[in-house]
Amino acid sequence: xxxxxxxxxxxxxxxxxxxxxxxxxxxxxxxxxxxxxxxxxxxxxxxxxxxxxxxxxxxxxxxxxxxxxxxxxxxxxxxxxxxxxxxxxxxxxxxxxxxxxxxxxxxxxxxxxxxxxxxxxxxxxxxxxxxxxxxxxxxxxxxxxxxxxxxxxxxxxxxxxxxxxxxxxxxxxxxxxxxxxxxxxxxxxxxxxxxxxxxxxxxxxxxxxxxxxxxxxxxxxxxxxxxxxxxxxxxxxxxxxxxxxxxxxxxxxxxxxxxxxxxxxxxxxx
Numbered sequence: 437x438x439x440x441x442x443x444x445x446x447x448x449x450x451x452x453x454x455x456x457x458x459x460x461x462x463x464x465x466x467x468x469x470x471x472x473x474x475x476x477x478x479x480x481x482x483x484x485x486x487x488x489x490x491x492x493x494x495x496x497x498x499x500x501x502x503x504x505x506x507x508x509x510x511x512x513x514x515x516x517x518x519x520x521x522x523x524x525x526x527x528x529x530x531x532x533x534x535x536x537x538x539x540x541x542x543x544x545x546x547x548x549x550x551x552x553x554x555x556x557x558x559x560x561x562x563x564x565x566x567x568x569x570x571x572x573x574x575x576x577x578x579x580x581x582x583x584x585x586x587x588x589x590x591x592x593x594x595x596x597x598x599x600x601x602x603x604x605x606x607x608x609x610x611x612x613x614x615x616x617x618x619x620x621x622x623x624x625x626x627x628x629x630x631x632x633x634x635x636x637x638x639x640x641x642x643x644x645x646x647x648x649x650x651x652x653x654x655x656x657x658x659x660x661x662x663x664x665x666x667x668x669x670x671x672x673x674x675x676x677x678x679x680x681x682x683x684x685x686x687x688x689x690x691x692x693x694x695x696x697x698x699x700x701x702x703x704x705x706x
Contacts, residue, residue: 459495499558
């Protein structure tokens with residue numbers, strides 16, 4: 437992808453960075469951006485050398501949602517005629533929902549570095565990340581209700597799981613804008629940094645995770661997410677099966693060996 441593409445994909449070491457690159461639109465997404473975003477997620481998922489993924493925005497914004505600057509608000513992104521529901525029943529599935537569906541299959545850590553405004557579907561996109569690091573200039577808002585709309589790409593699924601049902605409903609019913617400090621207080625973001633340090637701190641964390649045993653990291657993510665939507669007995673069965681896989685790796689030998697030798701482990705990712 438070229439530097440002027442709407443999404444830039446870059447790999448440094450074991451960390452891939454997906455940069456939303458329409459700064460003049462505060463990274464509002466177009467169909468082309470959604471195509472490249474989905475492709476980048478799939479590429480990172482399939483690349484055995486990538487062990488952690490960061491998503492961020494170019495310029496002042498993280499993502500301001502769908503590009504509603506066209507004649508009909510978002511029609512080029514959301515698709516079809518809103519007055520023909522039967523004909524357009526899959527319009528979201530075929531457009532913006534491609535991103536959460538691609539992320540559902542990503543077992544590698546996916547971290548959002550929220551550098552600026554994350555509003556509407558842009559906040560939903562941040563909510564899809566496993567962790568969110570925010571610049572002290574970041575702003576958030578579930579602005580759908582102010583346009584008489586609803587979260588169409590998973591916001592009503594993700595947000596209650598992050599901040600709890602009552603807080604999520606308050607944010608979605610009011611559509612109010614809140615800052616990074618409030619986001620930290622409610623547990624929506626993991627860390628708030630000065631704007632100029634956001635990417636350095638996010639990369640430092642991603643690199644730290646990428647040095648961990650990759651199979652264990654990915655199995656932990658799988659187990660945590662699936663355990664959240666199942667019962668205890670099923671979760672314990674999944675843990676049993678995951679442990680068999682984890683113990684079969686070379687890294688599972690290296691960890692105890694390094695501990696016995698009183699040195700840092702050198703995990704290879706298999």
